Amino acid sequence: MVNWKSALPEDVRAKIDSFSDDADGLSKLANSFIETKAMVGGRIPIPDPADITGMEEIFNKLGRPQTFDGYDIKNEVGEGEYDLLTPMLETFHAAGVNNIHMQNLIDKFQEVQAGFVKEIDTNNAASREKNNGELKTLWGDGHDEKRAAAVKAAESLFGEEYAGRLDGSTDINAFIGFDKLAAEMSEHGLHGGDRLSFKLTPGEAKTKMNDIRGNLDHPFHKGDQDAVAEMASLTEAATEDNQVLFEV
Incomplete structure (x- = not known):
């Protein structure tokens, strides 16, 4: 059998030096390739962050909508709040935030907002009770x-x-x-x-x-x-x- 390693470029031969020159070495190299491919699967190679076009493609493959108004949240937050969130949506889109991340952000936003509303209602109720007590003391019957x-x-x-x-x-x-x-x-x-x-x-x-x-x-x-x-x-x-x- 022809020495299969000798037909490879020198820099490649150096990287597979652990495989023997015979048929057994070639078989092991082939199996190693198959196992590596199975392990990597459909993983996406990450380009250099400076490669804007390459990063845009990665963001889109990872579930980011094509444009910021593609985030499907308007029905959840209401049109008024959606308009307020638009500048943030543009920033999130540029940063590569996908739909799953955006949903998590909106869920947290609504949770915090509900907490604020509840706190305000509680404080207002306490203030009304206090002030009503003062008015009753002042005005009597x-x-x-x-x-x-x-x-x-x-x-x-x-x-x-x-x-x-x-x-x-x-x-x-x-x-x-x-x-x-x-x-x-x-x-x-x-x-x-x-x-x-x-x-x-x-x-x-x-x-x-x-x-x-x-x-x-x-x-x-x-x-x-x-x-x-x-x-x-x-x-x-x-x-x-x-x-x-x-x-x-």
């Missing part, structure tokens, strides 16, 4: 009525949506401010808007009565019919458990 009046005043001035936000807010100062505004609206009227109804607590009615009695220039002291009727309503509100309804 008139809490429910004064709170409702504050929300009604906000709705009259700024609309239903704003009033809804106030009603669900934790801003104690806003409630105090709108409560004072509601009292002003009840006393002086609201120009250029719808008529509103506000309830006075017995304590508020007594305070208002004392203010009228102490103000000698008030129309009540001159026998004005409307002022006398107002004082009668205040007296009723101050002496009974029922609260009187004032319209402005």
Whole structure:
């Protein structure tokens, strides 16, 4: 048999020096090749990272979509959040992130986001409870009525949506401010808007009565019919458990 190794280039012969020159050596070399091929299988050779074109081909073979908008996540995150994520998707695509990696990233993103939302809801609930406690301490038995009046005043001035936000807010100062505004609206009227109804607590009615009695220039002291009727309503509100309804 012809020495098969002698027909090979010198640099190749040096790499297979452990195989003998006879048929047995050739057989072992062939088996070694078969085993190596089976072990390597369909593995993809990695090009030099500087080879941009070669790396792009590798990324695509590993499951990266052809373009960044090929990531199938829009239905999961919603169109609004998808638009916010677009710059990140472009970066991920350039870095070679495939669909499996992207799904894992989105799952984690939604998990973290849900945690943030839960934490915010918990904190808001705690703040509302704390502030409601402070308002109840401040307003006493008139809490429910004064709170409702504050929300009604906000709705009259700024609309239903704003009033809804106030009603669900934790801003104690806003409630105090709108409560004072509601009292002003009840006393002086609201120009250029719808008529509103506000309830006075017995304590508020007594305070208002004392203010009228102490103000000698008030129309009540001159026998004005409307002022006398107002004082009668205040007296009723101050002496009974029922609260009187004032319209402005």
